[in-house]
Each structure stands twice: as C-alpha cells, then as structure tokens.
C-alpha cells in the first residue's frame with residue numbers, strides 16, 4: 001500500500017492538487033491525533049486568546065477533561081488566517097479567503113468571554129476582563145499572540161498602510177489588501193525605489209518580510225522593466241533569517257536578483273508626506289540582550305548615526321512584543337534575552353518558569369525561534385499533556401523541540417518548505433520526504449497556496 005505522505009510518482013498538476021486537497025482535508029499532513037482518555041478535574045482553566053494557540057487548546061482541553069470549567073477569553077467574532085496574508089498582499093488571494101467565524105471553532109460546553117483581558121494578577125491567580133469582571137483560575141493558558149509596536153517608528157501608524165507608498169503585511173487583513181494596492185501603484189508608476197524593512201525584535205513568521213520582497217520581485221520582473229525599479233532590503237542586523245542555510249540562500253538570491261542589501265539599518269522614523277524613511281545605523285559591535293537595551297542605545301546615539309532615505313514604496317515591519325497587559329504582569333520574563341518583552345516559559349515544557357499553574361503557547365512566549373502557526377501545532381500537544389499532568393500533580397511528560405516551519409515563498413509560483421527546530425537542523429524534522437527543504441519547487445508553493453489552510457483549521461479544532 002502506498003504511504004499517504006508520498007504522492008504517487010508522475011502526478012500531473014491537477015492530480016497533485018487533488019491528492020493534496022484530500023490529504024490536507026483529512027488532516028494527514030500532520031500527525032494524526034492520538035485519542036487519550038479524559039481526566040476528571042474540578043479545575044477552572046482560563047485561556048487568554050482564541051487565535052491559533054488558544055483555540056487549539058480550548059478544543060484539546062474540552063476533549064481531554066471532565067468536570068472542569070473552561071473559559072476562553074477572546075474578543076473577536078472572526079478568526080483570521082494570518083498565514084494567508086502574504087498571499088493577499090501579493091495579489092494571489094482575496095481577503096475573504098482568510099476569514100471564518102470563531103463560532104465555527106469554539107467547542108461546545110465551554111464559556112466564551114467575548115471581550116479582552118486587561119490584567120493578570122499571577123500571585124492571586126486572577127484575570128481582569130475589559131468589563132471589570134474578575135476570573136479566578138486554577139490553571140491559565142496565555143495565548144494572546146503578540147503586539148505590533150508601530151508606535152516605536154516615529155511618524156508611522158497602521159492607518160497609513162496603503163497610502164503614501166506604504167505597505168505592511170502585518171498590520172491586519174485590510175492592511176494586507178492595502179499593501180497589495182500600494183505595490184500595484186508603485187508598479188504602475190513605472191519605476192523608483194522600494195525599501196523592504198525588517199524589525200530588530202523577534203517577529204511572527206520571520207519569513208514574511210522576505211516573502212513580500214520575493215513576490216514583489218516576481219511582479220517587477222513580469223513588467224519587463226525590472227531595471228527601472230531599485231529594490232533595497234534594510235536588515236537591522238547581519239542576518240536576514242535565523243537559520244544559517246536559509247540566511248545564506250536568501251543573501252545569494254538577493255544578490256542574483258539585484259536586491260541591494262543594507263545591514264545594521266533599523267527603521268526609526270517615517271515621513272509619509274515627503275516619502276522619506278529614517279534609519280538608525282546600529283553599532284555592529286554592540287550586543288543587545290533586549291529591545292529595551294537597543295532603544296536605550298538609540299537614545300544615546302551620536303548624531304550622524306541616522307540616515308534619511310527617499311522611497312517610492314516602503315514595506316514596514318514593526319517591532320513586536322508581548323501585549324502591554326502581559327508585559328505589565330509578573331508573568332513577563334524578568335531577565336535574559338526576553339526580559340520585559342516576552343512571556344517567561346520553559347521553552348521545552350511550555351510551563352511558566354515561576355508560576356507552575358501557568359502555561360504559554362504561540363507568539364507570546366519568549367523563545368529563540370517559534371513564532372509560527374506551525375510551532376503552535378507542535379506546541380499544542382505538549383501544553384495539553386503538561387497542563388493535565390500539572391492538574392494531576394504528576395511530572396510533566398512532554399517536551400517541545402522548537403519545531404517551526406516557513407513555506408518560504410521565493411517568487412509567485414515557487415517556494416521552499418523550510419522546517420527546523422531549536423537545533424537549527426534543516427534535515428531533522430521534514431514533514432514531506434518528497435520535498436527537499438533546499439529546493440525551490442512548485443509542490444512547496446501548492447502546500448502554501450492550497451494545503452496548509454485545511455491543516456491549520458484541523459489544528460484549531462484540536463485534530464492535529
């Protein structure tokens with residue numbers, strides 16, 4: 001019998017799509033969820049955030065517990081499939097394709113608070129909601145995702161996206177559509193300078209700024225007048241991507257495609273009317289342990305370490321951090337590289353380092369890599385097993401290996417399925433033996449374009 005993970009040889013484009021859709025819909029893209037027996041508990045479990053991580057945990061914990069009270073705190077009615085946003089901003093998808101009602105995913109029998117949490121008191125195990133209500137918890141899952149700190153770029157705000165030549169795929173699904181419009185306008189202009197920036201902090205989907213550069217390059221090349229457009233990539237540090245092989249690949253590809261690389265350039269201000277961006281030239285030798293320190297250094301910077309650059313189009317990537325209300329709580333990291341900015345969890349067990357009844361999942365955690373939905377998929381069974389063990393006063397059985405994946409779009413119609421973990425090894429964790437992580441392929445593009453979305457929804461439903 002054939003292995004369902006391997007497509008039969010010699011498939012046509014149509015057959016591969018059909019095979020992919022079937023595999024994706026069945027959730028077999030990912031390991032099938034083993035059914036374990038539910039545990040009995042009277043605990044009140046509060047889940048903050050019902051995005052990829054929080055919704056997956058709501059479904060998993062609802063399936064695996066009897067007698068618990070589970071409260072999901074999520075203000076949004078609509079779920080946003082963020083991995084589709086680069087496809088929207090590149091003009092490949094319509095925005096509608098990324099939206100589904102949260103009610104499709106919220107499991108029966110749990111309480112859904114349709115409002116935001118505003119404070120966490122970790123000592124007294126209480127969460128305050130926007131309407132002033134206070135929830136006491138026995139176990140807490142922090143799954144709020146991250147905060148986009150556009151305000152740290154002087155003159156910038158997400159409302160500007162789509163005007164004055166400004167794009168930013170991260171701001172929202174509307175901003176992704178408006179980013180597409182801004183790119184179209186630049187192309188219609190017939191030439192000029194485009195700046196593609198990156199952030200000096202960890203970001204979600206670290207490949208997204210690169211994907212936006214590559215898909216825009218495809219569009220510029222398709223005009224037949226590529227030379228009329230100047231494309232500059234402004235990196236805040238030496239690296240363009242954390243995984244060394246991918247970093248080298250992207251640098252080489254940028255060189256081949258005529259992208260000028262600027263290193264140690266951090267976007268610090270923007271003047272939309274004048275279409276000028278100010279970059280802070282960070283000292284190459286300086287080692288910053290946190291974004292706070294980096295900001296401090298900028299305030300101390302000698303005059304002359306900034307550079308103002310004119311642009312016709314700019315893709316802005318904001319600094320990112322845990323949401324303010326998490327930062328203001330005792331749950332935030334107190335020391336080390338994530339101090340003051342990210343949730344303080346053990347990156348293998350996902351348990352809080354100081355409050356054992358608290359677990360974290362998804363973008364909010366302080367971890368060297370991991371801000372992807374693919375990581376959420378790998379983290380969810382770990383959080384489930386360890387949180388239930390904690391409730392039963394058992395040792396924590398599960399460990400996360402750092403798995404993350406980036407279908408790195410290298411142009412419209414081609415991609416690389418890059419997968420790695422905390423050890424940075426590209427060959428260690430491949431989901432599809434027939435896709436070489438070092439090869440650009442149409443098959444990897446099909447994964448991104450057609451197959452990952454059903455697999456993602458299976459994660460939300462707790463099925464994968």
Ligand code: FAD
Pocket residue numbers: 048049050051052053054073074075076081082083084085086115116117118143144145146169170204205208323325361362363364371372373374375376405406407
């Ligand atoms: P989210 O899914 O963002 O959910 C957080 C939830 O918390 C939201 O629903 C929000 O409403 C809620 N929330 C926020 N504040 C509060 C509060 N105060 N109280 C209660 N609830 C709150 N991942 C991939 O695997 N592959 C990709 O190709 C990929 N591409 C991406 C491209 C882009 C442009 C972006 C933006 C992301 C991409 N990602 C990709 C990343 C992926 O979407 C995230 O890593 C994933 O959604 C993280 O899940 P999360 O639950 O931590 O956060």
